[in-house]
Amino acid sequence: MESAVTHTYTCSKPEELAAIASEILSEASGRRIFTLKGPLGAGKTTLVQYLCKSLGISDNVSSPTFTIMNEYLTGTADPVYHFDLYRIESENELFDFGYEVYFYSGNYCFIEWPEKAKNLIPATSAVIEIKPEADKRIITLSL
C-alpha cells in the first residue's frame, strides 16, 4: 500500500520512548492496528511496552515470541492485543489460532514481524519501522 503520511522520530535513550509513543498514538488516532518492523534487538517489544503504558495498560507487557499473542487489560478500557509472528512459518497458521477475531476486533493490535503474514495484515494498518543506528534509533510512522 502506498503510504501518504510519514512521521520520523529520533530516540537516543529509552526514556524518550514515552513521548514518542504518545505522539504515535495521537498521530494515528483513528488506527487500531500497528505493525512494527525492525531487526532483532531493534526495540520493537520495548516500544510496544511504552505504547501500552500510554494506553493505560497496567499489565506486565512482555515478549509474545513464544506465545505468539499476549492480551493485556486496563481497568475499564478494551483489551490490547500484542502479536509476534516471528515463529510463524506459513500464513495458514494464523487461521489456526483465529487471527481474525483479534485483527477485526476494533481493539488495539500491535504486531511484530508482520512480514510473516503480509497478505493477512489489514491494509488500514499503521506501519512503524525502527532502524537501529550507532547510538540511536530512527522510528518512522507511516499512515
Place this chain on the structure above:
Amino acid sequence: MAIESSCDETSAAVSNKGKILANVIAGQKVHEAYGGVVPELASRAHQQNIIPVVDQALKEANVAKNDLQAVAFTNGPGLMGSLLVGTSFAKSFALALGIPIIEVNHMQAHILALFASREDEGVEYPEFPFLCLTVSGGHTQIVKVHDHLEMEVLGQTLDDAAGEAFDKIAKILGLPYPGGPLIDKMAVKGDPARFKFPVTRLSGLNFSFSGLKTAVLYFIQKQLSIDPEFIDKNLADLCASVQHTIVESLVIKLIEAAESEGIEHIGIAGGVSANSGLRSRLQAEAKGRGWKLFIPPFEFCTDNAAMIAVTGYYKYLNKQFSTQDSAPFARFSGMK
C-alpha cells in the same frame, strides 16, 4: 483424560489416581511398541491433531473411553483459537460420556509436573511450601507453592523469557531456530568466563533478558566488523559465556527468593529445565545451601498433557468441576 492445546503442542494424557499411564504429544515420534499411527503433524494444527492424540493416549494407557472418570483441559492462558479446540473437544467428549470436566491453568500445571510420575512408588515430591522456577520459551517465573492448588507468583520476566533469550541469541550467533539446546551443547566445550555480558538486576524478584540480547547483538556486530570470522572462531566460548550469564540471572533471583522465604525445597519446571548449565549450577547451589532440588523428567517439562492430568487429579479430589459454559482465557492473570 487430560487435554493440552494452549500453544504449539496438541497433547493428550491418561492418568489413574495421579499416576501417568500415557502422555502423547502430536508430532513427536510414537513408541513403536504401541503401533503408533499418529502422523507427523504441524504445530498448532490442533483441529487435525486432537482426535489422533486422544485415540493414541487411550491405546497406550489401555483404558476404554467408558472407564474415564473426568476430562481435564487447559483453559488458559494461551492462544484463543488453540485453546478453543481443546476446550470444545473436552466439553463435548465429557458430555457424551456423562462425566465431569475440570479446567486447568497451564502455568499451575507446569509446576505440578513436579508431581507427575509413571511410577507407583519410590518417587520423592517437594514439601509445601516450596519454590518453583518455571523457565521455558514463553515463561520465566518464581512461584511460591503453598499447596497443590495454591500458588503465588513472586517474580517474573518483564520482557523476554529465559528460553527466548537463548533462542534469540542463538539466532544472532547464526544458529538455527530454536537454538537454545544448541547453545547448551556448544557451551560444554567453551569457557564461560571468556566474555563478560551484563546480568540485568532488577529490584525484587523480577527478571529482564531483553538487555542481554541487545548487548550480545552489539558486541557481535562490533567484533564482526573487526574480524568477519569472529563467531566461527569463538562459538564455544560465546555459547558458554551467554549460557553462564542467563543461568546466573536466574539463579541469583532464585537464591534471593529462597533466602527471603526461608525455603529449602526447590523445584524447576518448563522446557529450559533441560539446560545442562542450569541443572549443574542448581545442583551445586543445592549442595552448598542444603537445598533439596526437584527436577521433573523431561517429557513432563515441555508443554504436555501429563501435567494437566496431575493438576486435574488434585482438582478432582477437591471436586473443583466446571460446567458446559466453561470458556478459555488468553491472558495470564495469576494462578487460579
